Amino acid sequence: MTTYAYGFPRIGKNREYKKLIEGYWKGEFSAEDLREGIAKLEEEILKAYKKQVNYYPTHEITVYDNMLDMAVMIGLYTPTDFNKYFNLCRGENALELTKWFNTNYHYLVPDFSGNNIQLKKNGYKSLLKKQPGQQKLPYLIGPFTLLKLSKGITTDNEFEKRLEEIANIYREIITEVESVHIEEPALVTDLKEREISLIEKTYNTIKKNTNCKIYLFTYYDSVDFLERLINLPVEAIGLDFVSNNKNLKEIERIGFPEDKILIAGIVNGRNVWKTDATSAINILNRLSKHTKNLWISNAAPLYHLPVTTEGESLENELRERLAFATEKLAELREIATFFDNQSIAEEKTENKKSEYSPPSEKSENLPSFSYTQRREIQKSIFNLPLFPSTTIGSFPQTPEVRKKRRQFKTGKISEDEYDKFIRDKIKELIKLQEEIGLDVLVHGEFERSDMVEFFAEKLNGIATTKKGWIISYGTRCYRPAIIHSDVSRSKAMTLNEITYAQSLTNKPVKGMLTGPITILAWSYIREDIPEAKVAYQLASALREEIEDLEKAGIKIVQIDEPAFREKAPIKRRNWEAYFRWAIGAFNSAAVSRPETQLHTHMCYSEFGEIIEYINRMHFDVISIEATRSRGDIIEAFERVEFDRQIGLGVWDIHSPVIPKIEEMKEIVNRALKVIPRENFWINPDCGLKTRQWEETIPSLKNLMQLVKKLREEH
Numbered sequence: 001m002t003t004y005a006y007g008f009p010r011i012g013k014n015r016e017y018k019k020l021i022e023g024y025w026k027g028e029f030s031a032e033d034l035r036e037g038i039a040k041l042e043e044e045i046l047k048a049y050k051k052q053v054n055y056y057p058t059h060e061i062t063v064y065d066n067m068l069d070m071a072v073m074i075g076l077y078t079p080t081d082f083n084k085y086f087n088l089c090r091g092e093n094a095l096e097l098t099k100w101f102n103t104n105y106h107y108l109v110p111d112f113s114g115n116n117i118q119l120k121k122n123g124y125k126s127l128l129k130k131q132p133g134q135q136k137l138p139y140l141i142g143p144f145t146l147l148k149l150s151k152g153i154t155t156d157n158e159f160e161k162r163l164e165e166i167a168n169i170y171r172e173i174i175t176e177v178e179s180v181h182i183e184e185p186a187l188v189t190d191l192k193e194r195e196i197s198l199i200e201k202t203y204n205t206i207k208k209n210t211n212c213k214i215y216l217f218t219y220y221d222s223v224d225f226l227e228r229l230i231n232l233p234v235e236a237i238g239l240d241f242v243s244n245n246k247n248l249k250e251i252e253r254i255g256f257p258e259d260k261i262l263i264a265g266i267v268n269g270r271n272v273w274k275t276d277a278t279s280a281i282n283i284l285n286r287l288s289k290h291t292k293n294l295w296i297s298n299a300a301p302l303y304h305l306p307v308t309t310e311g312e313s314l315e316n317e318l319r320e321r322l323a324f325a326t327e328k329l330a331e332l333r334e335i336a337t338f339f340d341n342q343s344i345a346e347e348k349t350e351n352k353k354s355e356y357s358p359p360s361e362k363s364e365n366l367p368s369f370s371y372t373q374r375r376e377i378q379k380s381i382f383n384l385p386l387f388p389s390t391t392i393g394s395f396p397q398t399p400e401v402r403k404k405r406r407q408f409k410t411g412k413i414s415e416d417e418y419d420k421f422i423r424d425k426i427k428e429l430i431k432l433q434e435e436i437g438l439d440v441l442v443h444g445e446f447e448r449s450d451m452v453e454f455f456a457e458k459l460n461g462i463a464t465t466k467k468g469w470i471i472s473y474g475t476r477c478y479r480p481a482i483i484h485s486d487v488s489r490s491k492a493m494t495l496n497e498i499t500y501a502q503s504l505t506n507k508p509v510k511g512m513l514t515g516p517i518t519i520l521a522w523s524y525i526r527e528d529i530p531e532a533k534v535a536y537q538l539a540s541a542l543r544e545e546i547e548d549l550e551k552a553g554i555k556i557v558q559i560d561e562p563a564f565r566e567k568a569p570i571k572r573r574n575w576e577a578y579f580r581w582a583i584g585a586f587n588s589a590a591v592s593r594p595e596t597q598l599h600t601h602m603c604y605s606e607f608g609e610i611i612e613y614i615n616r617m618h619f620d621v622i623s624i625e626a627t628r629s630r631g632d633i634i635e636a637f638e639r640v641e642f643d644r645q646i647g648l649g650v651w652d653i654h655s656p657v658i659p660k661i662e663e664m665k666e667i668v669n670r671a672l673k674v675i676p677r678e679n680f681w682i683n684p685d686c687g688l689k690t691r692q693w694e695e696t697i698p699s700l701k702n703l704m705q706l707v708k709k710l711r712e713e714h
């Protein structure tokens with residue numbers, strides 16, 4: 001059995017990737033150092049593949065993002081050196097960042113708008129060093145996925161025209177190589193008939209007059225038009241047999257062309273558990289009845305996993321159950337050997353997960369007070385002015401803060417010293433917020449490394465890693481937690497800092513929690529029970545925390561759910577089922593006395609498509625991103641009856657630019673056309689942890705100037 005792997009993480013065992021690129025940004029490395037360093041990292045990756053598998057793509061490495069590299073390849077952008085390239089990633093001309101399918105990787109969104117340039121081949125990864133012998137299987141994101149995930153194409157005709165242009169460029173590129181690795185994850189999304197025909201047309205164009213072998217991969221879900229996909233003019237097709245059993249069932253129904261290779265994705269690229277060899281072999285045995293050429297691979301790119309479990313000091317029992325990217329490569333080889341020498345009895349059973357019906361979304365948790373009643377009660381307690389102002393929670397995480405935390409974690413300073421440091425930070429921040437005049441204060445989240453990791457460290461049933469970094473975009477990385485057992489809370493998690501902050505002021509301080517769905521979405525989760533059940537376990541721990549906060553006199557609690565939309569399945573037909581349990585879990589956490597004001601926060605720009613779901617969630621106030629997508633949000637509010645309060649972010653905190661009063665006012669004015677002014681809060685888009693103090697203070701001052709103006713006018 002032949003093995004194939006792709007998507008190995010670029011971050012490096014010790015985050016060499018991050019250090020290299022950020023070092024270049026700081027001027028510590030030259031462009032030549034960067035080229036050399038990247039080439040070395042790529043060599044490491046190729047070595048890792050070579051050790052375990054037969055086939056793997058080359059040129060997967062990028063200095064920031066592969067979607068941008070593809071857009072450069074087709075001549076949409078033409079940066080001629082690293083600085084110009086990085087300018088597109090994070091400078092003045094930075095492209096928008098958006099989540100890559102339902103993962104927590106973010107890609108740069110190519111923008112075709114206002115741009116009639118004729119696309120043309122512009123070199124392939126030309127800023128990087130060419131490695132000898134790398135003419136085999138270069139990595140490409142497929143033309144359809146590239147265009148589908150771009151923005152600025154307004155009509156079907158334009159889409160078709162652009163796709164044809166792009167297909168021609170791809171053809172030019174692949175005629176120069178013997179074989180090519182093409183990833184088309186967009187083929188698993190909901191597609192219209194017109195799009196499917198375009199995909200067929202595109203691959204016919206690409207393949208015309210070339211002998212290049214195409215290895216085409218889909219992943220993250222099943223393909224709805226499999227019968228046509230397997231007849232595309234390509235040599236091999238990679239399918240995902242891990243996400244669900246639809247691809248398997250369909251192959252069993254329609255068969256597979258004799259002259260093509262079926263590459264079965266049977267090792268999970270998105271979760272950290274070792275592969276169950278018996279069920280993998282079972283799938284392979286079933287597939288082998290329908291195809292002569294069966295290979296195996298990972299079922300999604302391996303960059304959703306940390307590099308290796310080596311060097312992790314996890315409990316033995318847990319460690320034995322884990323496989324990160326390096327270990328998954330070894331698994332591919334083992335399963336292949338297993339398959340070739342199999343003595344495993346064929347199992348007929350499906351790889352089944354236990355059934356779980358989550359408690360219904362409303363029922364027991366329905367607030368006994370209506371939102372209007374809660375609002376009246378809260379009004380008399382808080383007595384907030386019109387256009388109440390607040391922030392989303394975090395304040396700048398300066399190098400000083402990160403250093404102290406490191407010192408504490410490595411035992412260089414005592415717990416007392418660390419606590420004192422955090423308290424001083426909180427104290428300064430409370431004072432600052434009072435001076436600036438904000439109405440609802442926060443404690444600043446200085447004690448938190450990351451909004452999920454912080455809770456993961458405190459909850460039972462969740463492990464955190466030392467070096468399990470994965471990239472969320474560019475060079476930015478985080479360490480997902482691993483939920484391995486039943487989740488519960490032994491003691492309060494946030495009480496100390498919040499109550500301390502509250503003791504320093506008469507203004508309300510918000511208690512800050514990360515919601516169950518976000519903890520779930522940004523962690524690896526156990527697979528032996530349904531994820532809905534894990535979500536409910538997390539929710540009940542959070543609900544206990546809210547009770548503790550209430551008892552300690554905290555009057556406002558915010559539950560952050562930035563990943564609420566991201567966690568939704570790729571196919572719309574699966575949305576209702578997901579949102580039912582996701583909303584149910586959120587609501588079973590979001591239970592409070594009517595006197596306690598519940599806030600939630602989401603940083604998602606395409607609000608329209610989920611407004612109905614948001615409307616089913618329990619909260620009194622929601623804050624959301626708005627600076628980048630005003631129109632859409634306003635439209636959404638025109639469609640539903642929304643009787644709660646809302647803070648539309650008026651300051652885009654993803655950019656270092658200090659927002660101008662007039663610009664913010666424009667956003668507010670537009671929103672006030674559909675949202676009653678009594679329901680309107682003023683706040684930034686998201687937490688300020690990635691900002692500098694130099695931008696934060698003047699921006700907040702402008703924000704309060706805006707509030708002052710608004711109050712005068714209304």
Ligand code: GLN
Pocket residue numbers: 392393394395445451512560562601602603686687688689
């Ligand atoms: N409270 C968090 C913060 O301010 C929310 C972050 C987020 O939505 N991603 O950082």
Ligand code: ZN
Pocket residue numbers: 392562601602603685686687
């Ligand atoms: Zn946010």
